[in-house]
Amino acid sequence: MRRGIHLLEEVDFRPMNSRRPLEYLTWLTRYKQEDAARAAPELTEGMSIRSREIDLVGAFYAVGITGHQQFKAVTLWDCHGGWEGGWRQMMEIYSGVDSRLFLSDIDDLRFSAFSRPLGAVHGSPAxxxxxxxxxxxxxxxxxxxxxxxxxxxxxxxxxxxxxxxxxxxxxxxxxxxxxxxxxxxxxxxxxxxxxxxxxxxxxxxxxxxxxxxxxxxxxxxxxxxxxxxxxxxxxxxxxxxxxxxxxxxxxxx
Known part of the structure; x- marks a missing residue:
């Protein structure tokens, strides 16, 4: 069995506008639901890499009163197939630095995003x-x-x-x-x-x-x-x- 490779991303929205996390999470969950039916990955304008192997497992609104920056979204992704699966697909989009990398349907919606690549360890559930x-x-x-x-x-x-x-x-x-x-x-x-x-x-x-x-x-x-x-x-x-x-x-x- 291959090691589970995942990605956790924290997204901030500024100036403080409570509608922005809602717009972002609605946009994200809808298009990833569409990706479940895709036969092959594709680099698209406005949405970057679209693939069923890059699976949005969790999309969350961060509970600000527990210590998060106010108005934050957190997402948890599963790279199906590990390093040679979804992770490879995400890395391949940087080959040649395609201009489609710099186009997004959510430009100016997010203020910043921070990603952590994660590796599952022994005892971690799938x-x-x-x-x-x-x-x-x-x-x-x-x-x-x-x-x-x-x-x-x-x-x-x-x-x-x-x-x-x-x-x-x-x-x-x-x-x-x-x-x-x-x-x-x-x-x-x-x-x-x-x-x-x-x-x-x-x-x-x-x-x-x-x-x-x-x-x-x-x-x-x-x-x-x-x-x-x-x-x-x-x-x-x-x-x-x-x-x-x-x-x-x-x-x-």
Whole structure:
């Protein structure tokens, strides 16, 4: 089995205009639904590479109050066939720097976009098997140089059972490629499970005497510091209707 190769992109919209993320996510999910029927990849004007092997698995509106820049979209892509599949198709469009690369139907809609190429590690579920959830937890962490795989293995062995007990489902454990200092994990959950987890941690800290404490949440936080070298952050993502990870169907136009 080939390694899973994926792409996670964060898109900002400025000046702050709440309609722009809606326009972008609506545009993106509609055209990727059309791509599911494509027989072969094609470089097109206005939409760049169109391919069923470059699969939009998740399109999300970032929940700004959990630590994201306000008005942000996040997308999660699966390169079917790994390096020699969807990844090759994305790279081939740069051959000759075709002028169609510089045309987009969404010019001036996005302010900036930042992409992370991701490689799945041992114990990471196949992204094709990910199930819809009402909420997703997106973790990005800076680790000591060379510690990415060790950290992700610790997450699989030690943190996964804790979060599973708190109603979280593992979507993916990912090494950020072309660097050795960053990892990404993604989890599916519900609002009730998210709130209960936070209260269990508060109770373990002695800050909530009405909830059952789970000391394992604090133990993991200390354990993670064996690998971390900088920023660690979890934020929440709300799946956009019509994306594969959303339990809500696409809105009618």
């Amino acid at each position: 992204l094709s098997s990910a199930r819809p959830s009402p909420l997703f937890v997106f973790e990005s962490a800076s680790v000591r140089p060379g510690a990415a795989l060790d950290y992700l293995e610790a997450v699989r062995a030690e943190r996964l059972p804790i979060l599973r007990d708190h109603g979280h489902t593992l979507v993916g454990l990912y090494e950020v490629l072309f660097c050795d200092t960053e990892v990404v994990t993604v989890w599916g959950t519900t609002l009730d499970a998210h709130l209960a987890t936070q209260r269990a941690r508060d109770a373990a800290l002695g800050l909530d005497d009405e909830a059952a404490p789970d000391e394992r949440l604090l133990t993991w936080g200390k354990r993670a510091r064996d690998y971390l070298s900088g920023t660690w952050r979890e934020t929440l993502l709300a799946p956009f209707p019509g994306s594969r990870l959303s339990p809500t169907p696409a809105r009618s136009s």
